[in-house]
Amino acid sequence: MRHYLATALAVMSATGMIASAHAQEVVTIGHSAPLTGPQSVxxxxxxNGARLAIEDLNKAGMTVAGKKVTFKLDSEDDQADPKVGVQVAQKLVDSGVVAVMGPYNSGVAIPASRVYSGAGVPMLPVASNPTLTKQGFKNIFRIGASDVQLGGTMATFAAGTLKAKTAAIVDDRTAYGQGVADEFASVAKAHGIQIVDREFTNSQATDFHSILTTIKGKNPDVIFFGGYAAQGAPMAKQMIQLGLRAKLLGGDGICSADMGHVAGDAASIVYCAQGGVSLDKTAAGRDFLKRYKDAYHTDTQVYAVNYYDGVKMLADAMVKAGTTTDKAKLTSALANEDYKGVAGTYSFDEYGDLKGAPTTVYVIKNSLPVPYGE
Structure with missing residues (x-):
């Protein structure tokens, strides 16, 4: 009798453990970004933005279809390299992630998107090249502004606020850099700005003396740089050294604390655009900035808040879809989102672009981007 009772209790205990295990679910979200190299910051x-959101979700406790969900982040280094990005995409798909935050770079996101689309995995990138969302894929939800919005904003600013009549353009030949530069050129011309020179560099360069000497001979009012802070910062320094009178304009790639830290005093000639509104304008934004700095002991760069909002929105879509694993239902729920995040409201058009994505022009003061006019 004792043996029977012990066996019965053991079975009941095991059954209870299994039931308890089934009542909990671990959900892994992928992340693809350059975690090494010039763009690692x-x-x-x-x-960090994605991790902060996951920590918040796990602390709060969340259930989807009656099951408690614990979130994890599988963060992979795509090195800002298209080939590596495709390998990362396949690795994340094979590991069973439910969605992917990123990639960061357009040159990585465009080829990687074919892998994610083939697997039906939702991807939430900030990569801004318009081509990304014009491929006909239904699983892409861009959580930042596009090149059309960023480049166009800076061209309008150059014409209307800086009263620029002439401009030179430099881009780094990446999908991002060329894309945002093309949009600047298009809108600048529409505003009557004459493009007096167009030059090209690469995403590893640090010496721009030859290019800038050529541009100096054209004496433009502004120089628009399509690229990232790792190149934009030394370019600004060399513009000062060579005595160029032009202001340096760019998109979100140079609109970061890193730009200010590396460029130093030369950052005073920089004007740049970010998607969204200034975080210090709202209580939620100020709270995010404080919690981020408390957690990581550094200032945000550009998109931490978008990744934070993106993870939270993904969790919201899971609740609405009633599933963490059915990717088709998650994709449908994301397509119908109207999610109010810290940085703004996220809803998407038929292509997966943010509807009415606001942009803000910044200057660099005390090494940090500050909204123009403040």
Missing amino acids: NGKDNE
Whole structure:
């Protein structure tokens, strides 16, 4: 009798353990970004934003379809390299992630998107090249502004506020850099700005004396740089050294604390655009900035808040879809989101672009981007 009772209790205990295990679910979200190399400060910033959201969700406790959900982040280094990005995409798909935050770079996101689309995995990138969302894929939800919005904003600012009549353009030949530069050129011309020179560099360069000497001979009012802070900062320094009178304009790639830290005093000639509104304008934004700095002991760069909002929105979509694993239902729920995050409201058009994505022009003061006019 004792043996029977002990066996019965053991079975009941095991059954209870299994039931308890089934009542909990671990959900892994992927993340693809440059975590090493010149752009690693941005990749880590994005990762930090996503991790902060996951920590908040896990602390609060969340259930989907009656099951308690614990979130994890699988963060992979795509090195800002298209080939590595495709390998990372396949690795994340094979590991069973439910969605992917990123990639950060357009040159990585465009080829990687084919892997994610083939697997039906939702991807939430900030990569801004318009081509990304014009491929006909239904699983892409861009959580930042596009090149059309960023480049166009800076061209309008150059014409209307800076009263620029002439401009030179430099881009780093990446999908991002060329894309945002093309949009600047298009809108600048529409505003009557004459493009007096167009030059090209690469995303590893640090010496721009030859290019800038050529541009100096054209004496433009502004120079628009399509690229990232790792190149934009030394470019600003060399513009000062060579005595160029032009202001340096750019998109979100140079609109970061890293730009200010590296460029130093030369950052005073920089004007740049970020998607969204200034975080210090709202209580939620100020709270995010404080919690981020408390957690990571550094200032945000550009997109940490978008990755934070993106993870929270993904969790919201899971609740609405009633599933963490059915990717088709998650994709449908994301397409119908109207999610109010810290940085703004996220809803998407038929292509997966943010509807009415606001942009803000910044200057660099005390090493940090500050909204123009403040």
